[in-house]
Amino acid sequence: MSTTIGLVGCGRWGLNHLSVLSTLRSRGFIDRLVVCDINPTTLTGLEADQTYTSLQAMMEHEHLAGVAIVTPPETHLKLAKMVLDKNLPLLLEKPLSDNHAASKTFLAELPNDSILVVGYLLRHHEGLLQTQTAAFAKAIGSIRDVVYTRRTQRMRPNGATPISTLAVHAADTIAWLLAQPLMDGEIVHAAHSENAASWRIRFPTGQTGAFDVAWATSDERRLVEIEGTRGRARIDFGSHEMTIIDSSGVVVRTERLADSEPLLAEWLHFLDSIKAGLPSVFPDIDRLLDQSEWLDINDPENGR
Structure with missing residues (x-):
């Protein structure tokens, strides 16, 4: 059929x-x-x-x-x-x-x-899917902080808001990677304008999540940065690279992610x-x- x-x-x-x-x-x-x-x-x-x-x-x-x-x-x-x-x-x-x-x-x-x-197509992104693996947990440890950055040179579409449009993936990614309900978090920083928004949330577990999103910027940035108990990871959606950094700040490896489309x-x-x-x-x-x-x-x- x-x-x-x-x-x-x-x-x-x-x-x-x-x-x-x-x-x-x-x-x-x-x-x-x-x-x-x-x-x-x-x-x-x-x-x-x-x-x-x-x-x-x-x-x-x-x-x-x-x-x-x-x-x-x-x-x-x-x-x-x-x-x-x-x-x-x-x-x-x-x-x-x-x-x-x-x-x-x-x-x-x-x-x-x-x-x-x-x-929520970032749930299908190769780099973020790797955060759910045993190998990632071994390198990074338990996730303590997630920071999502999305800054674009595009102008704001008519009727769009930075939180419900640009930050909607950020909110889902933070909740997913930290395994925490957003509504359980306490907002410790919030800034909002017509074109931009930045937020930081602290959860009862001590974990934190943040996002920084904006339209009409001078450059393009699409990143998720993850801090764990053993190290850090940086996933760059623009360059399709994941960098793993140990607790002393030494780069352990930089991995080229496949050019698959989420x-x-x-x-x-x-x-x-x-x-x-x-x-x-x-x-x-x-x-x-x-x-x-x-x-x-x-x-x-x-x-x-």
């Missing part, structure tokens, strides 16, 4: 998804790629087997194996409910939505047989979930609720 994937939303990030899906189609992972956007002009010239201006029409006319929603956050839940009501596996871009109360209701009412992957890895994870056919939510519901509540409280511009 052929595998048809539907993509909803063809903006800047949606086109990145489209490029990955085109690659997966050329490699035989999927057979048919159909896309949907409410703006018909956006659909012109896209490498798709069929295009639609309505999600409902796409679901009525196609035998879909799964759907990805890559639209503005305020539209996520309405579209997600349409997909899940058809019992279709769903890849939903992060954040879940811009409204915590609505996200909480959505997750509480999620059908038991749902397959839902929320797009978005491609995320799609392979989603396709594996579809193939398995087992109900699953990734990340888990408790983590999604924790991040949603944290964003709701800490982003001054977040929808409520």
Whole structure:
């Protein structure tokens, strides 16, 4: 049976998804790629087997194996409910939505047989996946501090906020690597402007996490720095390198990470979930609720 994937939303990030899906189609992972956007002009010239201006029409006319929603956050839940009501596996871009109360209701009412992957693609990044291995723990020890930096020369998109847009990956990465709920943390530093935000959080365990994110900067920086009880690690998403440093400050090794794309890895994870056919939510519901509540409280511009 052929595998048809539907993509909803063809903006800047949606086109990145489209490029990955085109690659997966050329490699035989999927057979048919159909896309949907409410703006018909956006659909012109896209490498798709069929295009639609309505999600409902796409679901009525196609035998879909799964759907990805890559639209503005305020539209996520309405579209997600349409997909899940058809019992279709769903890849939903992060954040879940811009409204915590609505996200909480959505997750509480999620059908038991749902397959839902929320797009925290750094959970599929090779360097960050290595932090979950025994070899990393041996070199670094127990993780005490995580610092996430994302500074970009791009201008701030209309309607975007630095916390709910640039820092959403930071919040998830900090909670994931420290294995701590964000809501358990105490904010010891917070600064926020139209284009930038920096935060530091201390957890009851003594662990700390921080992020520094900004648009319209003079350079590009994409880093995760991890301090452990035995050493430190620096993962540079720009140079695709991981550097391990021992407790005395000596560089133990610098490792070139494979040029694999986290978005491609995320799609392979989603396709594996579809193939398995087992109900699953990734990340888990408790983590999604924790991040949603944290964003709701800490982003001054977040929808409520």
